[in-house]
Amino acid sequence: xxxxxxxxxxxxxxxxxxxxxCIATIYPFLHIASVSLSSPSEASRFGFHLYxxxxxxxxxNQVLSQTKIxxxxxxxxxxxxxxTLLTLVAMSLCAYPLSRKYLPHRSFYTMIILFTMFxxxxxxxxxxxxxxxxxxxxxxxxxxxxxxxTFSMLVLxxxxxxxxxxxxxxxxxxxxxxxxxxxxxxxxxxxxxxxTLALWTAVGHWNSWFDAVLYITDQNKQVLQFFLREIxxxxxxxxxxxxxxxxxxxxxxxxxxxxxxxAALPILIIYPxxxxxxxxxxxxxSLKG
Amino acid sequence: xxxxxxxxxxxxxxxxxxxxxxxxxxxxxxxxxxxxxxxFFMLIPVLVWYGIFHYGPMYGVQLAFKDFSPIKxxxxxxxxxxxxxxxxxxxxxxxxxxxxxxILISLYNIIFxxxxxxILALMLNELRYKLFKRFAQSISYIPHFFSWVILSGIIVVMxxxxxxxxxxxxxxxxxxxxxxxxxxxxxxxxLVVTSIWKEIGWGTIIYLAALSGIxxxxxxxxxxxxxxxxxxxxxxxxxxxxxxxxxxxxxSLGGILNAGFDQIFNLYSxxxxxxxxxIDTYVYRAGIQQSQFGLTTAVGLFKxxxxxxxxxxxxxxxxxxxxxxVL
Numbered sequence: 347x348x349x350x351x352x353x354x355x356x357x358x359x360x361x362x363x364x365x366x367x368c369i370a371t372i373y374p375f376l377h378i379a380s381v382s383l384s385s386p387s388e389a390s391r392f393g394f395h396l397y398x399x400x401x402x403x404x405x406x407n408q409v410l411s412q413t414k415i416x417x418x419x420x421x422x423x424x425x426x427x428x429x430t431l432l433t434l435v436a437m438s439l440c441a442y443p444l445s446r447k448y449l450p451h452r453s454f455y456t457m458i459i460l461f462t463m464f465x466x467x468x469x470x471x472x473x474x475x476x477x478x479x480x481x482x483x484x485x486x487x488x489x490x491x492x493x494x495x496t497f498s499m500l501v502l503x504x505x506x507x508x509x510x511x512x513x514x515x516x517x518x519x520x521x522x523x524x525x526x527x528x529x530x531x532x533x534x535x536x537x538x539x540x541x542t543l544a545l546w547t548a549v550g551h552w553n554s555w556f557d558a559v560l561y562i563t564d565q566n567k568q569v570l571q572f573f574l575r576e577i578x579x580x581x582x583x584x585x586x587x588x589x590x591x592x593x594x595x596x597x598x599x600x601x602x603x604x605x606x607x608x609a610a611l612p613i614l615i616i617y618p619x620x621x622x623x624x625x626x627x628x629x630x631x632s633l634k635g
Numbered sequence: 636x637x638x639x640x641x642x643x644x645x646x647x648x649x650x651x652x653x654x655x656x657x658x659x660x661x662x663x664x665x666x667x668x669x670x671x672x673x674x675f676f677m678l679i680p681v682l683v684w685y686g687i688f689h690y691g692p693m694y695g696v697q698l699a700f701k702d703f704s705p706i707k708x709x710x711x712x713x714x715x716x717x718x719x720x721x722x723x724x725x726x727x728x729x730x731x732x733x734x735x736x737x738i739l740i741s742l743y744n745i746i747f748x749x750x751x752x753x754i755l756a757l758m759l760n761e762l763r764y765k766l767f768k769r770f771a772q773s774i775s776y777i778p779h780f781f782s783w784v785i786l787s788g789i790i791v792v793m794x795x796x797x798x799x800x801x802x803x804x805x806x807x808x809x810x811x812x813x814x815x816x817x818x819x820x821x822x823x824x825x826l827v828v829t830s831i832w833k834e835i836g837w838g839t840i841i842y843l844a845a846l847s848g849i850x851x852x853x854x855x856x857x858x859x860x861x862x863x864x865x866x867x868x869x870x871x872x873x874x875x876x877x878x879x880x881x882x883x884x885x886x887s888l889g890g891i892l893n894a895g896f897d898q899i900f901n902l903y904s905x906x907x908x909x910x911x912x913x914i915d916t917y918v919y920r921a922g923i924q925q926s927q928f929g930l931t932t933a934v935g936l937f938k939x940x941x942x943x944x945x946x947x948x949x950x951x952x953x954x955x956x957x958x959x960x961v962l
Binding site for chain 1: 923939
């Protein structure tokens, strides 16, 4: 069937409105990127910034030469790498037993865990618990309290339940115990879903900031998002705005923009390559189990 | 397996006419546990973790009924019954405000934010240019992956009255600059629009999956019968995704007391507390910053109880509607 004129007009309207949405999505990132590379007068110019008209690297220099930015970066990388690895191990250790139908009292243990998804103590009792556990000002507060994300663990459990049992039965006859079966049979078969869950966890860790606000006062243990908040949102960062007052204040818009870009870059860089895994994961997660 | 075993045991009992032959139940259970000891080696550490980090805070919930003193600790503090709740409901100048703000912001998010990805998904579904469609999807997902700290930093610049492009456009059309983040009339709409901006693309995924499952022969048959585009959308597309839409809608009702802490906390300022302060932001300020632990634990408990009631209620409604529940 040949498209009619009406169809052409309709398609044109669709393309136009979806394009507008895409521009509205991507433009703010371009704007911040070009402001971060602009001279002070250009950075504070009222209007659109698609590309830097007067290039000035001072703001980036300023941001990248700050020790705290690198401290934050290091701590963020630490929590992302260590946190993701430990979460994968802990999730597997929890999901595998719960996925075995012959686990005694399986539904009881599942209920105990499921209950925590619907009811919790709330932020104040959690805060007092962290104090009591001496996790205040310890980098482990980034990793341990969120060790097992319950929803992701259930996604993994559902995946394990779908693996045919014949494989593990023959391994059992050969004398392998459950721990060996998990690590040498089940986990290698689950690589795609583990990759997706690792991505979710890693992005979550990179983006976390509230636990840092709550539990960490030691500047050497702060994460990048926390310093970003200080510099961009609460404007409480003395180092950035206080050092050479006149020189830096006029650079404030560019410095803020450069800090935002610095924190956004890791995700912007990996996104094009890993996009399909993120999307796949959503579909796994939407399966009811 | 265990059922058939006990069945056999029952028959044995009847035949022998005595109960003594049946091994005690705990012995059987103990055997099962021993047989699966490696599974428990794995599970027990995680259960202990759940005990500490999820059930531990629940122990602290008693503070909602206590006059907390740091010296006496959680257990040793004195019981004061419902005093905190009485204060909240009858005397607190803040509680009515934060409750109203939470509900209003959530409702606006549902009314305006909920249909947005559905409309976008329907539009993408009608597109003929598949390459453009994929490109547009990839672009629209981007803001979903950034924290509200980063996005707020960007939004503050975009909406700035003196530098931001949004106000630049308003001025081009002859308007006065708007202080979106400092004006009580504009703060809530700004929240709604920015959260749509963040999640509209990502939200389409589940609807597009439902749309791709529609049998194309339905459309062909409808076209032969003379149905135009709007009729096809109304009578085929929309009914096909309605089950997904209703599940998502009910789930969003269940989260009505979560107005979006990360977003509000990073965008608000004392100038707009009147319209922006929600339960979670209040708990943070009054609890953590001003150390009113008992009072804010009570607020948190109130929120949790309403939350669990909403989850159970929506689950009930889902099942009534013939959908699978979440529990």
